[in-house]
Amino acid sequence: MSLREALFPAGDRWIALAWALLCLASLAVLWSVTEPIRGPYLQLDAGVAKTIFYRQVLWVALGWIVLTVAARIRLRTLENLSLPGMLILLVLLVVLLAVGAKISGSRRWILLGPVRMQPAEFAKITFILATAHLLGRDPDRAPRPLVVIGTLGLMLAHMVLVMREPDLGTSLVFLAIWLGMIFWYGIPGILLVGAAGAALSAVIMFISESVLARQPWPWGIYLLVVIGLLALVPLSIPARISLLLVNVASGLGIPFLWEKLRGYQQERILTFFDPMRDQFGTGYQAIQSKVAIGSGGLLGKHYLQGTQKGLAFLPERHTDFVFSVVGEELGLVGCLVLLGLFLLVILRGLDTAATARRPFWRFAAVGIVSYFTFHVVVNVAITTGLLPVTGLPLPGLSYGGSNLLTSSFLIGVLLNIGSRSFDT
């Protein structure tokens, strides 16, 4: 293996290039974020230390090594290791809940000397590979409900364990990965449409009932639209009726469930939808992030010049809200370039998933694509105030070793799969 081969892995060149650029962008943004806060500040919270940047350099280098290894490893070996690996990580997650170190209220990390490891991040890898292995075992047969239910169980196991840490954002990643892979596996479209309809109906009912001061007319309009669509779309009568019923039931069930929640739970959910309700509490991050991006404008306040960042108004600016710094300093243009790079990875990844020869490869690829899609879309939606705040890093950009190594490994696997799609 030559040095050139080591540095530039085989497979989809666009994915490799986009990922490399994202990693470099991460270093550029973290350099800015770790500049000292202007003005006197509390020593304990004197901004983000420069060491964060140097550590991230280390993680990016390490990540690139992991990537090249993952891009060359025999995929058969990975498949063989997937189930045992997943079991090991599940055990690790259980152990973590029992004896893990509690840091700011949650047990997410295993401490290895100076390094903190987040098993939940690595569990994403093993979960994708194991699920891909299970889904791809019988390529010639039609999709079987038993396989779907089995992987659903695995997904729920991961979700529950991670949610107990507690880490809501990461636990939802498993759901997103599973949904993407099951969609690829061939679940009937009507189920997906039904689930999406039920979720939409519930959200609209919730918004009309609580946020718009108990006026149910938006939900009524939504229901009329659904009925109109069902009348137009060529479906069987039972299918139409069941879709309608699912929409009605989930919509009407929401007020009932809402009454069951405790006061503080209701308050927290309401703050998700309206950050100003609690602008110095949980709403603070959401507001400051929107202010950072919105005030950046089309071209930004220029690199290193962000005030929301530079005066420490923006919390978590090196981890979950790193995108807000990009928005503030580099503006809409910077944001769109980043989104374009991610879109390139995702769309080229989808092509890889569609053209891979072996089922395991296809499912693994689509799992990886789903992982990135969820992380990117949800993180950006949170930083721009479209979704409630929950901890979720932006792959490649946010500071943090576990997520960067996991993402790099998955990109490596994606490149690996792509490199084998057309040869042999």
Add this chain to the structure above:
Amino acid sequence: MNGRDLEFRRQAYRAVVVLLFLVLAGNLFWMTGPRNAYYRGLALENRQVRFRVPAPRGRILDRTGRLLADNTFIADITLSRSGFLSGRCDSTLGRVARWCGLDSAAVRDRLAARAEKGTGRLTLVGNADMEQVVTVQERRRVLPGLRVETRPRRRYLEGPLFAHVIGHVGQIRDEELASADPALAYRSGDMIGRQGIERAYETRLRGRAGIKLEEVNAAGHVVGRSPVWLQEIVPGGDLVLTLDARLQEAMAAALGDRSGCGVALSCRTGEVLAACSSPTFDPNLLTVPISQDDWERLSGDPRKPFFNRALQATYPPASLYKPIVSLVAMRDGIVDRGTYLEPCRGGWQLGNRFFRCWKISGHGSVDHAGALIHSCDTYYYQIALRLDLDHLAAGARSFGLGSRRGGIFQEETAGLVPDSHWYDQHYGQGRWSRGVVLNNSIGQGEILVTPLQMAVVAGRLAVGNELPPVTWVAGQERIDPQPELPFAAGDLAWVRRVLARVVAEGTGKAAALPDVAVAGKTGTAQNPHGEDHAWFFCFAPADDPEVALAVIVENAGHGGSEAAPVARRWLEAYFHGPARGEADRRAAPDAEETS
């Protein structure tokens, strides 16, 4: 799973992804484009804080340019409201309180109560001492939002000497805040003139506070950039008083620690040269919240140190009134300069009441001049028998009695010159007797005057209509010209000559100087509450008056023995001290440059 199926899924998945990214991009465009100004405003609001910077109050100088009042700085240890409300400081607050020697629980309760209302910063320690400031400066990183703030503090360099004339400033009270002119833009915590010059010239001394925008970081600390001034500071204007600190010192020394008052003015300019009220107090105690002990000591003192006797205290003029009675009587033709009346046998019987002369053995037979020189009450009783009360009152008013002199001090009182209308109102039409005129003729009874008014009377006796209106501040606007004296120039000159003889050979000998002829009059004001008050007023030199003054010593006894020596001591300082020759020039508004 066939190829067509897979291709459909790829297209569907891709459509969903592209749709989601379009939503994100569209929202980003919405935020950074159309909504950009809104968010820029919020970002500015985040980091810009308005600070109000009080203007330094104008200085006050004496006529020679000596500094009487200026400003120093006072340090407050303050806490930002958000710093306190974050709750993060609960334990550190305890530590800070301990460093500053405060009870942490009490501090927390006080701040919690204050934090609920209003805006701005919470004052942890007002007027912190140097040790507290240094302690907090060293450790302020422990508590975000903790800051040492300085604000100007009024300093009275001569302390008690000018306490009554200059007055003092104090923190504005809620009721003053409510009634203040909104154009002056007072804020809670501002200082406002409370007495004397400080109150009279409040608008000029105060200046206008500046407002600046400072950039702060999330901890509320100012980032080191030059602030944007929304409103410039306009410093208060300086004031030059007509008083001379050396003559003021001389007056205070002459009075000593006795309760009383001395007011001196220039006969040539009408400027007040010295105005002392005793006992006095240190006004520096009142510019910061005064300690309970000091307050109780001062406000509970029966000698009333806060009371400005020159302007606020009223006494019967007693025999100091006699020159006025003489002038009215001569004008009305009741007596002449040389008229002899019935001899004094220690008093005068009117109806069933005996009006006593102060000299129980009697003065015997005296003419008009002798009556004035020896202050014979009996002679004046006999004048009073034929005197029109309203003519007497009008004569007194033409000297400036019964109205406020100078007009700039809100605390000044007018005194009282009763006339027949006044007695009709108070005793009923015709229900008062000739006896009140007898009392009036020797300056007793209902008539009340202030020491300042008596100094003006001395000045007008000295130079007649030539005496300009009384002023306290260089360049002070002179308002309402004084009434003309309705007396013949010859009569006035005669009174001057007689008053010189009062000091030379009569009751006022104690005021005599070896080289300067002094003209004056003694008085002993009856005091129903205790010892008589000793009065003396005079002008000097008798033939070419430069200066006029009035002195009262409370509860001291005879004017000749108690008040006249005070006047002499001051006149010695005036004629032989370093202030000689300067005091009869007008005080210049820009005395500082000429000094």
